[in-house]
Amino acid sequence: MNISDSAQSSGPSPRPQAATLEFREATKRYPGQSEPAVNALSLTVPAGEICVLVGPSGCGKTTAMRMVNQMISITSGDILLDGQSVRERRPAELRRSIGYAIQQIGLFPHLSVADNIATVPRLLGWGRERIRARVDELLELVSLDAHETRDRFPAQLSGGQRQRVGVARALAVDPPLMLMDEPFGAIDPINRERLQNEFLRLQREIRKTVVFVTHDIDEAIKMGDRIAILQKGGHLMQYAPPAELLMYPANRFVEDFVGSDRALKRLALQRVRDVDLWRAPLVRAGEPTAEARAKLADSEVPYPLLVDGDGRPLGWLSERGLAGERVTEELRSNPEPRIELDDVLRDALSDLLADEAQYAPVVDERGAVQGVLSIEILSQALQTDPDQVPSGADAP
């Protein structure tokens, strides 16, 4: 992994990649309250996975997260980090080894971006050069221009930039575990989606164990390798990968919480490249008509798709285009919508519906046609067993 390698090269500290986190009957009871805030929560987060704690407000999800780094003390039960109880460690020292990002970000307003990110490295006594190199590396990692951003104050950044700095700060010492409490909650929808995607891309590189708290089931489905649905009082209702949750909700509460559109939500878990596409009857202008007709007979699509020399779609060919000896450029319609291999099925479906199309060409990064996606394929995907469904939208 490039990050830990380069961090290691600038200092000789052994750093774990990711930790296994285990809640063992972890309970939080506040004095004077009859019901515990978190009630005997037991679940294990495998190393390198994102576990999303989700539920309505007051369900104890944030409390459960904050018990991990002892920001809230555990009343009974235990939480183990790589087999070691968090209760055995001094809180300050424990927290320095766990990344911490919250919704309000909490950047220190009086410190520059670089000094903010350097907070934990300084607490751990890193040298100046090592810190400087790490700061620049982290800014790059979260897609910020290090040169431009380093010396700014938080007030000089946009909301999205601040959130990125918050994530960089949480990652500063490459902790094996990250706690994230609604980290993208205060961001506008467009930027939130970008930050979510960026974080998933980042996570593919860094493979941290992450506890991610949100109240938004769609965010949970998108971000989680596993989702823990909590009910008021910190009762665990179901702990499962997103597809399983959507396919087989354990009870009425989960069913209601994931929503009546859970079948549609499952489409957000799969990408176009994950399903079997129809073969596209690709023809080029000047090609013998007989060949084109042969391809058409072989395909589920009723019209040939005219492409250019690089395989990029030009449009669906009309009957007149096949009238002569050779294919002529007589189009019946343009090739919209154009679906990309990396689109999730839900977006692809939305594109098809928006264009009132039954099917559409799927193109790769260079724009070349890779196949055809149809409403029919999508409806088949909805009937797929969740075992064959990747556990998260981030899966390759």
Place this chain on the structure above:
Amino acid sequence: MSLLLAQVEIRDRSEDTCVSENGFCPDWIVDNFDRYVDPFFQHVLLTVVAVAVGFGIASTLAVIAYRHRWFVNPVIQVTGILYTIPSVAAFFLLLPITGRGFVTATIALVSYTLLIIFRNILTGLDNVPEETKDAGRGMGLTEQQLLWRVELPLALPEILAGLRIAVTTTVGLATLVFFAGAGGLGEEIYADIAFKSNVVVAGGLAVLLAAVLDGLILLFQRALTPWTRAVSAG
């Protein structure tokens, strides 16, 4: 009292001059400016020492009160009472204990700075955003580290605002410490309170001192808190 307030003759009224007509006399000021130099520096010393000692005491109290809220009200009440004691009365109350002079004057002046500085520091600390403290603790700062690295730096604008009020107030109050025999510009003002040139020079120096000290703290504040002027560039 009569001894203390005895008017000292500092002008010659015998001839028909600007001085005897009690005008504003630049010539007299130039000739007599030396008499104001020592009292001026006494005044500076009194002010700086009083505010420095007051800041030391008030900031200690404020930090304790910030961590232990029950301590806030007793401190406000005691410093509030100190604040309301008329300064001249305070000098006479202290005379039997500390005698006449610099110490008595300083004790009285310090007691007037406490309430202002204490309240401003506490307000500054209370205004530190909750999420900033939460993030600091969550990253593993101890309470002590949080205080010195985050809370006090963020409270600086309020702390320094309190210091500015304390300094200007103290410069004013220090014009009365000659009652305690501690000199200062007040002694010169009361030396001939009816003589305009004298009052203008001695009083003017006090006002100038207040303005200069206030400006110095303001410069200091600008240098220490660059983030307060950082505005969004994007």
